[in-house]
Amino acid sequence: MKINVDWDRCTGMGMCESLAPDVFEVDDDGSLIVHAEEVPEGMESDVREAVAACPTEALSLEGE
Amino acid sequence: MTHLVVVGASLAGLRAVEAVRRDGFDGDVTLVGAEEHLPYDRPPLSKEYLSADEIADPRYREEETFAGDLDVELVLGTPATALDSAARTVAVGERTLSYDGLVIATGAHARVLPGTEDIAGVHTVRTLDDAIALRAALRAEHARRLTVVGAGFIGSEVAAVGRKLGLEVTILEALETPLARAVGERMGRALTHLHRRHGTEVRTGVAVEEVLAENGHVRGVRLGDGTEMATDVLVVGIGARPATEWLEGSGLTIDDGVVADETLAAAPGVYVAGDVARWPNALFTDVAEGTMRLEHWTSAADQGGRAARHAVDPAAATPYETVPYFWSDWYDGRVQFVGIAAGEDIEVVAGDDAQGGPFTAIYRAGDRIVGALAVDMPAEVMKYRRLIGGRKTWDDALELAEQRRRQREEKARQRAEGACT
Numbered sequence: 001m002k003i004n005v006d007w008d009r010c011t012g013m014g015m016c017e018s019l020a021p022d023v024f025e026v027d028d029d030g031s032l033i034v035h036a037e038e039v040p041e042g043m044e045s046d047v048r049e050a051v052a053a054c055p056t057e058a059l060s061l062e063g064e
Numbered sequence: 065m066t067h068l069v070v071v072g073a074s075l076a077g078l079r080a081v082e083a084v085r086r087d088g089f090d091g092d093v094t095l096v097g098a099e100e101h102l103p104y105d106r107p108p109l110s111k112e113y114l115s116a117d118e119i120a121d122p123r124y125r126e127e128e129t130f131a132g133d134l135d136v137e138l139v140l141g142t143p144a145t146a147l148d149s150a151a152r153t154v155a156v157g158e159r160t161l162s163y164d165g166l167v168i169a170t171g172a173h174a175r176v177l178p179g180t181e182d183i184a185g186v187h188t189v190r191t192l193d194d195a196i197a198l199r200a201a202l203r204a205e206h207a208r209r210l211t212v213v214g215a216g217f218i219g220s221e222v223a224a225v226g227r228k229l230g231l232e233v234t235i236l237e238a239l240e241t242p243l244a245r246a247v248g249e250r251m252g253r254a255l256t257h258l259h260r261r262h263g264t265e266v267r268t269g270v271a272v273e274e275v276l277a278e279n280g281h282v283r284g285v286r287l288g289d290g291t292e293m294a295t296d297v298l299v300v301g302i303g304a305r306p307a308t309e310w311l312e313g314s315g316l317t318i319d320d321g322v323v324a325d326e327t328l329a330a331a332p333g334v335y336v337a338g339d340v341a342r343w344p345n346a347l348f349t350d351v352a353e354g355t356m357r358l359e360h361w362t363s364a365a366d367q368g369g370r371a372a373r374h375a376v377d378p379a380a381a382t383p384y385e386t387v388p389y390f391w392s393d394w395y396d397g398r399v400q401f402v403g404i405a406a407g408e409d410i411e412v413v414a415g416d417d418a419q420g421g422p423f424t425a426i427y428r429a430g431d432r433i434v435g436a437l438a439v440d441m442p443a444e445v446m447k448y449r450r451l452i453g454g455r456k457t458w459d460d461a462l463e464l465a466e467q468r469r470r471q472r473e474e475k476a477r478q479r480a481e482g483a484c485t
Contacts, residue, residue: 014400014442014445
């Protein structure tokens with residue numbers, strides 16, 4: 001599964017980081033860093049939760 | 065389970081119907097909303113929806129999505145008026161809907177100043193219609209002065225918008241320290257600095273005696289000490305009350321919200337979500353007694369899905385616990401809070417709160433970290449949110465703070481070196 005970020009929508013809120021910190025991280029300037037293009041094995045459920053928790057619906061998964 | 069009824073068509077209600085359909089629930093689903101509008105995104109309504117020259121459509125989904133993909137019957141523009149939890153029916157306009165599972169997500173109403181309902185220029189910010197009206201008022205050519213009653217988060221956001229639009233802005237707050245209940249006294253003072261730094265006047269410990277009108281339009285307010293202040297627009301941001309009036313006689317327990325158990329169940333087959341829900345959050349019952357009711361985007365989204373899953377399969381219901389999270393955008397900065405502001409043992413672990421930030425502060429109750437507040441330090445709070453959710457100790461939190469400090473220093477050093485070469 002590929003992780004997509006709609007950069008126009010992302011405001012660096014960080015909900016994704018609190019749910020899947022190995023994949024998402026908010027930088028000091030508030031921009032989002034995504035550490036993996038594909039959902040790492042074993043992290044599917046954390047990443048799904050992170051996607052669902054995004055307040056701006058900036059995250060989506062491709063190839064579910 | 066054949067029929068799930070969701071009362072309340074905002075975020076929690078939307079997430080409720082989406083969650084069960086994603087899980088493969090194939091019974092009937094009805095979504096009831098008091099407003100005419102399709103479910104829409106509320107947080108921007110007190111922020112960029114007011115300030116931006118071009119505004120995005122705030123609706124979450126198109127109407128076709130409900131009829132098509134979600135296969136949900138929408139009943140909009142008609143509020144539910146009664147619940148019979150024994151007969152399992154909900155009255156909506158002329159109709160009586162029978163349910164097998166029910167989600168109550170009716171949200172909250174903005175509190176108003178009594179007697180001001182018919183005065184033009186007096187606004188609250190809760191619904192899309194409220195925001196449309198306020199947007200026009202703030203942008204009207206003759207609007208020069210904005211007065212905000214209540215220094216809470218909504219009032220603060222509107223004040224920031226007012227400054228952005230070039231208005232003279234005054235906030236009137238009844239308490240001596242704004243936001244003391246939400247973030248504690250010291251941090252409430254720190255946040256007040258943010259306003260002053262941006263040219264917003266904040267007057268604390270003042271009561272609004274009367275709203276003054278002329279030809280049906282607001283012209284000012286009279287304060288408790290008799291002084292009068294002129295204003296062109298008056299925004300009332302004095303909180304919200306849960307929308308439970310339709311539940312009188314329903315058999316549910318109402319006490320500043322609908323009281324539910326740890327699985328969000330308020331009665332057999334009835335689950336609650338969002339601003340209206342009061343439940344024991346097991347994550348904090350050791351440090352803060354009783355139940356909690358949150359008016360946050362995050363919990364509404366979360367609870368909506370959980371409540372609906374429980375409603376269609378009560379046997380599989382599990383306790384719902386969460387680390388509360390809210391954010392608020394003031395001027396060009398962002399205020400973020402995770403956890404609860406229990407106790408007054410607060411340590412500023414980064415930056416300086418004296419001038420209103422940037423800073424990060426953490427909150428202690430007993431041996432635990434229970435909260436974190438950040439102003440303009442967007443990388444910080446979510447790291448603490450994990451500690452709070454994992455019931456970590458205060459020492460763990462201090463250790464993270466130290467680690468973060470070293471990381472920030474390292475980055476600053478690298479930036480400085482990069483600038484020299």
